[in-house]
Amino acid sequence: MKTTKAPKTFDAVNMMRDIRTKILQETENMSFQELQAYIKRRLEAAGKHPTPIAS
Secondary structure, X not given: OOOOOOOOOOOHHHHHHHHXXXXXXXXXXXXXXXXXXXXXXXXXXXXXXXXXXXX
């Protein structure tokens, strides 16, 4: 018995690569403190509560 695959309508791997590339471009020249602030802003914008990062 031969099975047929449905054509892909969504490529999760490609989406993740695109997101990772975008984040890397946005944060490439940031200091550690700037990166922490960036992450905090992004989490708050998404409605998440960031956990404190020990310094």
